[in-house]
Amino acid sequence: MMRRGVLLIGNPGDRYKADEYCKGVFADLKRYKEFFLSMQGGAWDEDEICSLPIYTSSNEVRKALRWLDSMEYSIVVFSGHGGSLGRQTILALSEDCEDVISETEFVKVGRTVILDCCRAPFGKEEVQIKKASRPVFDSWSGITREMARSMYDEAIRQCVGQAVVLYSCSHGQFSEDISGVGGVYSTELLDIAENWCGVTILTVGEAHEMVVNNFENRPDVLQRPQIRKPRMIGARTYPFALGL
Secondary structure (H helix, E strand, O other), rough: OOOEEEEEEEEEOOOOOOOOOOOOHHHHHHHHHHHHHHOOOOOOOHHHHEEEEOOOOOHHHHHHHHHOOOOOOOEEEEEEEEEEEEEEEEEEEOOOOOEEEEHOOOOOOEEEEEOOOOOOOOOOOOOOOOOOOOOOOOEEEOOHHHHHHHHHHHHHHHOOEEEEEOOOOOOOOOOEOOOOEEEEEHHHHHHHHHHHOOOOOOEEHHHHHHHHHHHHOOOOOOOOOOOOOOOOOOOOOOOOOOOO
């Protein structure tokens, strides 16, 4: 059995500042976990998913990343406040957004990173990086969790040497949040995945591109998602949803 791990991180911001607080973060984290546990999401096990507390620290994130480093394949999801410092996307972890970490610490071969956060400048030149729901079905169409997991594992094995990052918006842009629903990007991404019924496995790259295309036809959505992936001819990115 393939060793896998998922890390879920969120920061809705200061709960006492109505203009800043993003309640959709809680919906995102709950929904991502439910999706990964489902057969369509790859039939991950509970002990393969680490949900860090809201307002975690960079030290705790790095500790969890060391656990992920022992896995053959892993996924990191961040939902919440972020920004940019130069070309790097910076994720805010503490309630006051002072404890931050760079996306560069997440990117690794054998991993997909999903960042649903703003990528506009932080507005603080002094910011420094400290060194150091939907129903989950147990079966459908005669497919067991073991079969779904095996299909997902095999798709991962066909994606050697990749590091993929999904960004909810372009550099310099803001990501939007809908309270009680989730981030606009994550909501669209999971809607597509949960409704996938194609004969092939939906990859993270394909799911992301579908979000991009859907957003282009929606004048109410201002953010334009981006993806970082290998320039490999004939390659497929990691699996995201099974068409069961």
